[in-house]
Structure formats: C-alpha cells, structure tokens
Amino acid sequence: MNAPLQPELAARAARQAEVVAALSAAVPPHILLWQPEEVTPYECDGLSAYRRKPLVVALPETEAQVAAVLKACHRLNVPVVARGAGTGLSGGALPNEDGVLLALARFNRIKRIDPIARTATVECGVRNLAISEAAAPHGLFYAPDPSSQIACTIGGNIAENSGGVHCLKYGLTVHNVLQVRGYTVEGEPLTIGSLACDCPGPDLLAAVIGSEGMLMVVTEVTVKLLPKPVLARCIMASFDDLRKAGDAVAAIIAAGIIPAGLEMMDQPMTVAAEAFVHAGYDLEAKAILLCESDGTPEEVEEEIGRMTAVLSRCGATALKCSESEAERLRFWSGRKNAFPATGRISPDYYCMDGTIPRKRVADMLEAIQGMEGKYGLRCVNVFHAGDGNLHPLILFDANQPGELHRAEAFGAEILETSVAMGGTVTGEHGVGFEKINAMCVQFSPEEREQFFALRRAFDPGETLNPGKQIPTHARCAEYGKMHVRGGLLPFPDLPRF
C-alpha cells in the first residue's frame, strides 16, 4: 500500500537536493542539516503530539547567513519556519515538511545593557531569564516571566507575545519591548519600533509581536528593563469552595489592588504539585490562591494588609503570608512546576490556554467538571486568575486507543466555551498549529481574510511559517463539517490532520 507514495518520496528527495544545493552555495555547509537522524531533534517544539521533519535545518551563526538563507528560500519559494528554544506549547515552531527550519539558538549574545536608558539589546536566541540575570547587577530586570523562562528565548517570546505569572502588573511581551530588528521574507533588513516611545503611523511593533513568525524573522530585540522591586511577599489563601475563590479574585481587583501575581490552583492540581515539590499547600482546600505584592518594604506592608483584609472577607479558610524569600519561592514552586507535577500523575497531558472574563472563572471550572464526565478524562486546573487566563491540563494516556482524540475534543470544547463566555482561545501560548481550528470559531471569514491580507503586506508569497495561526476558508469549512455541537467529533478514533 506504500507503492503510490514512492513518487512523492522521490519528488521530496529531489526538492531536498535542490534546496540543499542552493543553500550550500549561500552559506557554509556546516550550518546545514538534512540527514534524517540530524533533523529528528527539530521535528517538534514543546507540543510533542505533532511532529514533522523539515527538508533542511539551517543553524545560522551570523545575520548575513540569516539573510542568505532567506534570500535563497525566497528564490526557490521554500517555506521558512523560525525556531528559538523549541519550548512553545502550540506547535508554532512545528517544521514544514517542504521547508527550511531556521534554528536561531546560536544568536545568544547579550549585546548591550544600558542601565541609564533601562534597556537591554539582545540577540533573538538569548534566554528570557538570562536578560534579567544580566540586568541584575544594575538593580533592573525584564518583567515578562513565562514559566519556561530558564529555557525559552526572547525571539520565541516575541513570536508568541509571551506572558507569565507577573504580567497582571507588569504586562506582556508587547508592553515590554521597544524595538525588533531582523529580516523580511526576501532577506532585506527591517527595523520595527524605535528606542523612542513611539513611531509615526500604525503600531507595527504590536502587529509583529505575537505574529508567530509569519511576518518577519527577528534577530535582535531591545527590551525595557524595570527597577527590581526591593521586596516581594506572597499570601497563600485556602478556600473550601471554587466559587468563593473566584469571587475573591474579583474582590481584590474591585478593592483597587493590582497584585504582582494572582494565581489559582484547584484541589487536584495542589495535590499533584504538593507531592512533587512539598510546597506546604493546603490539601484540604478546594482551591488555593497565591497573591503577591512587590515594591518597597513600606508599599508591600500596606498592600499585604489590604489583600489580607479582602481575602478574609471573601471567606478564606486559611491565610499564610511568606515571611522570607525562601518561603515565597516555596509557595511559587508548586505553581511554577505545575506542568512537570502533572507529568508525574498522568502519562500525557494536554494543556489549554483560554482566557475568559474573571467573573466567569467559577462557571468555567464547573463546566470543565461536567466535561470530565462527558469525555471520561480527568482535568487539573491551574491559572493566572488575575488575568482570567486558564491552563486546564487534560490528563490522558496516548497509548490508550482514542484517548488523545477525546482529549482533543475535550480541549476544543473548553476553547469554544471560552469564546462563548466572551473570551479567547489563547491567552499566551499562541495558536500555532494546535489551535488553528478553534480560530474558525472565534473569527469570521472576513476577519480571517483580513489577517491574511495583513500577513501578505509583509510576506506576499506566504512562505514564512505557512499553515499556522490563521486557518484558510477551506480548513474552516472542513472543520465545520466535522464539527458536531459541543465539540464532539464523529468517528473520534479516525486520524485527522
């Protein structure tokens, strides 16, 4: 039955030879990989459920090589997918089978820290946390702190508009970047943004941040640095009811407080996290909130007092405030390790990323409980409660027939419920390859076409990371046909996509 595939394989081999030859003429051969065993490590990003081998992996060492790869690919009409550390959770860096994977991890130099202007100019492959470490001697830090910050790169953060546990107060990537520099799909240099506060005309920097590598290839980023708060303290509050915990989140905001972080975990999540890191979580609580204050010691004392009063009034059954930095970090350790902790209790898990209005948090948790029965799968919940950004982790075993598809259908229903509650299918992980069908639910055909038109303004041939983020009409029509009310697909065991 494989016989009909042979001509396709031969065509792919011929195309690969053509692309390798063109690239070898443009860049040193040692930065190119194309043997199957060489490209296998690049076949997926942090979402390992989807894997594809690219034609060629290019590992440029200089900007001139980036430009040369792009020019050669543009000439041959070859798709280019840029990749940082490969920690993304939506398949945004999933390779294109007919394309070149542009792995930019070697761009790892911090070029300039300017403590007076409070900026850092770094190459795209610099790790998120490395920026704050380099800025620390000046008493400064880079605020967005995705949980993967020890590994993820600033270039990937730009592609995804990454958030983190502190973005309620300090904003997302889009709020903390001044300028990006890089190349167009044609290999021409391009600078977006400026070291000043603004540029004339439409805000192109906002369009490029979160564009999932579909508008340009970014090689250098200038970020804003903020003065490091002198002190941070965290309150851990227990609740005997999910709804009370959800209401407490709204009450804190209503009291005029913007915590540095405001996170919630449900009971199954705290149990899993406690077993993994021994953070001292209250295992009897139906939900716990982590509520952080940072600033000067005087500010923190004042704010912690106000937060404590609100949480008590909202019916917290226990309140504990960190008395030392070690204790604060211990409170956070379970939250920051929610994903690996989940990995210990389930062979596989599927992480969702919907965002909803805060007041709907309890409604959503109840809806998810209902879906657990419907799909016969468990779900543990951790989320950025202050932002209404949920990370339900659906537990499944990919070795059990049908479980992956049930997990996908479960996830699709969570996302559709997010949209129905006035929210969005992705708060910070990006659409990538994973949530592309959900985009059919959130946007009209005209809106999706406008996205494509904007993309073509940068990339007329649509070869930068094609097939990601924005679904085609054909794809949505197909999804609509398969799509039965409530996200349940017919023939759930049938392989798709």
Next chain:
Amino acid sequence: MQADVLIPLWQDLVREAASRGERIRIHSGNSKAPWWAAAQHSGADTAEHTLDVTLLSGITHFEPTELVITARAGTPLAEIEAALAEHRQFLPFEPPHFARASGGQATLGGMVASAMSGPARISAGGVRDYVLGATLLNGKGEVLRFGGEVMKNVAGFDVSRLLCGSLGSLGVILDVSLKILPMAVAETSLRFAMTQDEAIARCNAWAAQPLPLNASAWLPDRSAGTGKGVLTLRLRGAQAAVQAACAKLGGERLADTDAAAFWTALREQTLPWFTPTWPGDSQAALWRLSLPTTAPALDLSGTQLVEWFGGQRWLISAAPASIILEATRQAGGHATRFRGGDARAPAFEPTQATLLRIQRQIKTAFDPHGVFPTLF
C-alpha cells in the same frame, strides 16, 4: 442614531465610495483637527464624503471588577473618564482632550487613531498598551472585530493595537475595549530648579530606582537666566511609597490643587509655554519630538519643553523642517509637525524604504481602493 442602523449605512457609503473611486474623510470630535490635517498626506481636504463618528456614541460595556470598558468610537473621552471615576478607576495614560485649545471634543476613536498619551505615558504606558480590542470598518465596507475584552489574547495578529496611530488610514474605528486601572492611593508633585540636561539625566537616574515616578516636565525659566529651568516631577502609588520617595528626592512640594492644574494644563497644552508671546514667532511651528529618554538636549533654535523623562519634547521653532527632522533622527527619534508652520511640508519624516513599502502594503491590505486618507 442606533448603531445597528448607522453602521450598515456607513458600510454602504464605504462600498459605494470604493466602487466609484471616491474618498471619505473621517472625523470625530475635531479636537485634534489641526494636527490630524497635517498628518494626512492626501485625501483629507479633497474627499467627496465625510463620516462623522460622533454619531456613534455610548459606553456599551463596563464592569469595574474586570478592569475593562468598551465604548463606541464617538463616545466623548470626558464621558468615559467620568464613568470610570465613579469607581475610582481611570485611563492611566492620561489621553489629552485638547478641548480648550481646539474647541472640539475628544472622543475614544480619535484617541486610538491618534495614539496620543499624556504626561504619565513614560511610566504607565501609552494608548496602545491599554487597547484590548476594537471593531473596524475597513475599506471594503466589512465590519471586523479584533482582540476582545480579556487581558491576554494572542489569537490572530494584534490588529486592535495596530490601529493605534493609524489616523483613519486603515478604516473607521467603530468601538474599542480598553484595559483600565484603579486610581493610585497617593500622589505628590515636586519641583526642582535645573537645566534641561540636568533634568534629563536626573529623571533617567531616578527611573532606574524603585521609586513611584509617574511623570516629569521640564520647562525653561527665562527669569532665572539662559538655559535655566524648572523640573516638575509627579509621584504616584501607595501612600508609603510616595512619602518615602518625597523624603529621598527633596525638592519643593506643590500644593495638590496647583499640581493638578499644572499637569492638566500641560496635557491640554494650555500652559503659557504653548502660546509664546515674544516677537518673531508668528512663523514658528509647534513640533513634537519623540526621542530615546537619554538623548541629550537638542541644539535647535526656539524653546523646548521636555516630558516623559526626555522621551517627548515639544519644540516651538521657526527653524526649517529639514533641520528639525534631521536633528531628531540623528538623536535616534522622529519629529512631527504638530501645529502651525508650513502646511505643505510633510508632517512625518520619510521612513526606511523597506518599512515604507510595508506600511503602504498594510494600507492596501485594509483599504484596497484607497477610500480613506493615506499617511505614507
């Protein structure tokens, strides 16, 4: 008129204009009209049609605990600010109204289209940092909704923020959702005598420390001598933080009412500095220079007022546009002619060729028939 009646009429207008190759001038409360006209290269004064966004007005959704407000584009900013103030919330970027200076009334749509922010911009962020979602009527007559009412949203390209600064070139903004914040508990303004260079250096040094700095303004003080001036600094935040910062920074403390009047007059450009009376200024234009905060004082004729720790500088000067544009570019920023001067000279400086090409292609992506004005 009801939005569900008005918007289909506007869609028809746009489609008809597109089919006939005609143009539409979009206006709202006309508070920024002089600058608006200067910024639009073509289409504004010769358009066959006008579209009055003030007809589309009203707050459609406001929930204080969600920190989000959604309103139609023609809603007066004053109405939005009053609704927020009832819940001790506000727009942290302090958008200017220019009501007294222009005789117009600032609206939400104009605020986003112009992307103008007030004194707190340097610490609190700008308009673009608070836009969460927007509905757009594009040049094909389609009504499109981007972003939403939630704090974090990375579904699709960030078109709602792209509209910030678009000046109507990509279409008619119909409604906008904004993130809002609670008002700070405490606020104090301090004053220091110093030169412009000293003010820029001090503001940047202070901004690198964990202090509740919110806004700065340096104005020349002719009575004190050439080059002399006064820096006014506003602190905002928790009571304890503001008190501690006052003790640390020194300076002369302003009475609260005087401080409030000063910052409002600065934002609204009603400070006497904005209407100089010395002889020979009739040919002078008001320029806005957007610069890296650390750029040293620019040696240009005329008088300068420095905000945003050095990031926004106002210049009243009769110097040729080319000299001002070049000096600003050399310093790493850009200049726009804000009011007065030679109306034939472009308000924006030319940008890099590749970027210019992309800007034009974006314009075409949203407005393929050129119904709306062109910026680049």
